[in-house]
Amino acid sequence: MTEIFTGSFTQQEPIPEAGIAAALQVMRHGRLHRYNTIAGEVGETALLEQEFAAFTGASYSLAVASGGYALANALRAVGVDPGDRVLTNAFTLAPVPGAIASIGAVPVFVGVTEHLTIDLEDLRAKAGQARVLLLSHMRGHICDMDQLMQICTEAGVEVIEDCAHTMGASWNGVPSGRHGVVGCYSTQTYKHMNSGEGGFLVSDDATVMARAVLLSGSYMLYDRHVAAPPEPAFAPLTLDTPNVSGRMDNLRAAILRPQLADLPQRSAAWNQRYRAVESGLRGAPGLTIVERPPAEAYVGSSFQFLLLDWAAEAIQTVLQRCATRGVELKWFGVDQPVGFTSRYDHWHYASAAPMPASDRVLAAIVDMRLPLTFSLQDCAVIARIIRAEVEAVGVDGPG
Numbered sequence: 001m002t003e004i005f006t007g008s009f010t011q012q013e014p015i016p017e018a019g020i021a022a023a024l025q026v027m028r029h030g031r032l033h034r035y036n037t038i039a040g041e042v043g044e045t046a047l048l049e050q051e052f053a054a055f056t057g058a059s060y061s062l063a064v065a066s067g068g069y070a071l072a073n074a075l076r077a078v079g080v081d082p083g084d085r086v087l088t089n090a091f092t093l094a095p096v097p098g099a100i101a102s103i104g105a106v107p108v109f110v111g112v113t114e115h116l117t118i119d120l121e122d123l124r125a126k127a128g129q130a131r132v133l134l135l136s137h138m139r140g141h142i143c144d145m146d147q148l149m150q151i152c153t154e155a156g157v158e159v160i161e162d163c164a165h166t167m168g169a170s171w172n173g174v175p176s177g178r179h180g181v182v183g184c185y186s187t188q189t190y191k192h193m194n195s196g197e198g199g200f201l202v203s204d205d206a207t208v209m210a211r212a213v214l215l216s217g218s219y220m221l222y223d224r225h226v227a228a229p230p231e232p233a234f235a236p237l238t239l240d241t242p243n244v245s246g247r248m249d250n251l252r253a254a255i256l257r258p259q260l261a262d263l264p265q266r267s268a269a270w271n272q273r274y275r276a277v278e279s280g281l282r283g284a285p286g287l288t289i290v291e292r293p294p295a296e297a298y299v300g301s302s303f304q305f306l307l308l309d310w311a312a313e314a315i316q317t318v319l320q321r322c323a324t325r326g327v328e329l330k331w332f333g334v335d336q337p338v339g340f341t342s343r344y345d346h347w348h349y350a351s352a353a354p355m356p357a358s359d360r361v362l363a364a365i366v367d368m369r370l371p372l373t374f375s376l377q378d379c380a381v382i383a384r385i386i387r388a389e390v391e392a393v394g395v396d397g398p399g
């Protein structure tokens, strides 16, 4: 009998009861705006920032309206001006080049390797073209951060990390987001914590973080932060920093705080699911597993594999056949953007020289989410279905 999978690739877990209770309390007292506090009160957003700073080991943390906002805010905070060029990954999602374009800067794309990480040789070659690298740890794959930081330091390039898929991950024991001058995170529904929309910045740099807080729309109320730099960092900046409102509110912070406390267990649960899929697919002919280096402690909230050098029609046939069996796969080789998936040559506002080696990799990337609502058995079923269809198409051809 043909096995069919009936789970939903977009169904996340419910908000923990403690978060629902805390959200109800915020709604009952009505002080949703982060600066709407009574005497002696520290609001949910300020507490969340303090807890997130502790979680990452950063000196300072700022909660904002979205991950994309965090990226644009970080770029502004480190001093990127309109017209400046900003290095970034060719393999990422649209909010990353979008954040660069949103402040009038110009993305310069750096290639991707078969490990789905930034091509460090290409980075070395292009490092002279910009002052800032917006590094996207796309789908949670972390490059050799020691080597990357060496290349960037030597070239005088500051690094901002997009950790939308690496919240809770680390490289050589250093939490993701803590190598560069700023780390940015998302709490949008499909990431590692879910507040619908939301994001964070973390940094040890007092001036950069003071600017980030002012930019986020703190007015002169920044002393209500507990994870922000002290007053002297703000004083020289207050009259020169535009307010680009993008604050987080107490309601979202209330539902995030219990999720942050649960993140280590949730990360372990993701990795069990990741490894269940990985072991089910390993050795399938024509299918390349993306091997994870020992220095990388990842959070396996999604899974990618490569169908390297397969014909486009054959890959499309695999996707169709998996879809009819309930397994929803995304393909980065598709001509036109579909759903959340797009590619550097789809972003026409940012012209890019062709990158044949990266195009070969992008054309091979098949991608799926692994929500925690999947059981380990579900993951085994998914792997069996993909394996069977990859084998069938590989043997019979796309016809």
Ligand SMILES: *Cc1c(COP(=O)(O)O)cnc(C)c1O
Residues within 6 Å of the ligand: 066, 067, 068, 069, 092, 093, 095, 096, 136, 137, 138, 139, 162, 164, 165, 186, 187, 188, 197, 198, 199
């Ligand atoms: C989701 C995402 C973002 C932006 O996050 P939002 O909170 O949706 O704005 C940035 N980078 C990557 C790689 C993402 O997947």
